[in-house]
Amino acid sequence: MCRKIFEGKIREMNLTLADIKKLKGSIVFNDESFNSIKNVSIDSRKVQKGDLFFAIKGDNFDGHEFINSVLRKGAIGVVISKEHLSKFKNLKSFFVVVDDTILSLGELANIYRKKFKVKTIAITGSNGKTTTKEMIAKVLSQKFHVLKTEGNLNNHIGVPLTLFRLNKRHEVAVIEMGMNHSGELTRLCEIAEPDFGCITNIGHAHTEFFEGIEGIAKAKGEVFVYLARTNGFGIVNSDDKRVKLNSRKLINKLSFGFTGNADVKGKFIGLNSIGNPRVIFSYKNHSMSVDLKTVGRHSSYNAICAAAFGFKFGVPFRKIKAALESYSSFEKRMQVIKNDGLTILNDSYNANPSSMQAAFETLKLMNGFERKIAAVGDMLELGKESKKFHGELANYAADAKVDYLFCFGDLTKHTVHRARELNLKTFKFNSKKKLVEKINSVLIKNSILLIKGSRKMKMEEILESIKA
Structure with missing residues (x-):
């Protein structure tokens, strides 16, 4: 009998006030207000009654801006960084001050895991x-x-x-x-x-x-x-x-x-x-x-x-x-989409040189199609080797016998340069609208299209405009 993979929220966590006080450099305020913790949260939008909220500074938001909001929602308390203490020293609710809320989040997770x-x-x-x-x-x-x-x-x-x-x-x-x-x-x-x-x-x-x-x-x-x-x-x-x-x-x-x-x-x-x-x-x-x-x-x-x-x-x-x-693949991870004579390999979740090579190898081994097409976006975080790796994409495309290679993003200029040396039919765009228009112009019945690029390139956005 198959056991369940449990994904649900925990109703009450076995985390005590003593556990909270174990956090390195922590200072606890209003501990008489401490109550049982139902969940640990970092997202102010999802906070529920009984949650302990960690105020974490991200790329776009700082959790410290939402302290009053999460307390109104019923959070049992908040964990904040020392640099923000002056703003919240008059809070009546339970709160904890630490040097670094991200490090303390990991510390508390380890304390909990040990249980x-x-x-x-x-x-x-x-x-x-x-x-x-x-x-x-x-x-x-x-x-x-x-x-x-x-x-x-x-x-x-x-x-x-x-x-x-x-x-x-x-x-x-x-x-x-x-x-x-x-x-x-x-x-x-x-x-x-x-x-x-x-x-x-x-x-x-x-x-x-x-x-x-x-x-x-x-x-x-x-x-x-x-x-x-x-x-x-x-x-x-x-x-x-x-x-x-x-x-x-x-x-x-x-x-x-x-x-x-x-x-x-x-x-x-x-x-x-x-x-x-x-x-x-x-x-x-x-x-x-x-x-x-x-x-x-x-x-x-x-x-x-x-x-x-x-x-x-x-x-x-x-x-x-x-x-x-x-087991079936996740969306955007070598996901096969069949659409009236068109087969799409949607592998748009992310990309690096190794996964690009694997994707083109898969395309190579998939036979019986009238036309093979690939649409690739930039591979990011490759540093000084980026030019070499983007050039190699053209080699993979040629080996897979791709009929048309479409490139999106600044870095794929190196792919285009190498592709033209190999006499591949290659097109580069910085606009997804124009990219899709050109792809649609070369699609014929029984075509296969590979879509792949780094996460930030969001190559899946072209899917809804692809016409079979």
Whole structure:
């Protein structure tokens, strides 16, 4: 019987006044007004009666501007930074002053996490974190009550908010962890205290903030460093040489891969007409074939990682197979859209060089179409290597035998330059309206269109204007 993946709000949290007073450098005011905490919130719009509100300064808003509003809504108290104390020193409600509200949010999340005997899994990597996390949660929910990260709330704010959703029924927590600077994963591990972890892969993402791929590898490897130090368990992608290198100090580990001598072995059989992979997974003396609903050969790695976790956690083979075969991709993540003779691969959620290469490889393997078209947007945060990586997109398009390559954004000028050297039919636009008009002009029946770009490019906006 499948256990539920619990996503709901906790009715009452086991957080005490003593827990609040443990926050480093905290000063508590009006503690006689303290009452039971029903939830921890950072969004003033969503505050409900009984919530403890952390005032966090973001890019667009400062939570300190909404203190009076959240208290009127019934928040039991607020956590503010010291620099704002003078504004709120006359508050009658319970409030706490700390040096840094974001750091204190993480501290309190760690205090809360320690109250539960829950097996916690950390998932990171350059590509496939969210899909892998979702697949793992689906597999493990066949046997356990599972908490998982919602969407991709995977940073120093998202991880604490996920942990605050723990309740006594949870047996496993699957926590996605992202980073774009060194040290961030160490901090997230200190907050979540994972017992298990996986690095899906290591590729060229956020290279603007690192000294090359080795810098990225070292930063991603912080998860395995933490697990080695705490006698944790690693699930290791042995096909990725940098992941494998990072796993050397792990005493407890299980490897997976499609090449070499992995513990969990995969065999790629092929893709069907809409790009869904068929694979065979083998572990010890057992094998199973799996027909995935995800798109692209690369999604087989997400699935074999989830299967490896299933094997480690004792989920029966038939239930692992059923979970993986019933999993469908999220919107904007290799999402297949069929529209009156047009097939769209909507992979617009995000992009980096590795995921772009995987997307074009998928397009290459999808045969039987009269015309292959790709619309790509800028890949951001690539720093000094941006020109090279954008140029390589044209190579991927040529290899996939793309008939038309459409580019959007300033950085894709490097894609266009290389594409013209390769005699590809290429067009570049800085207006999505003009981009869509040109795409519509070349669409014929039985075309396939790939759409992909970095999140800030919002390439999904062209979808509603595409005409089959």
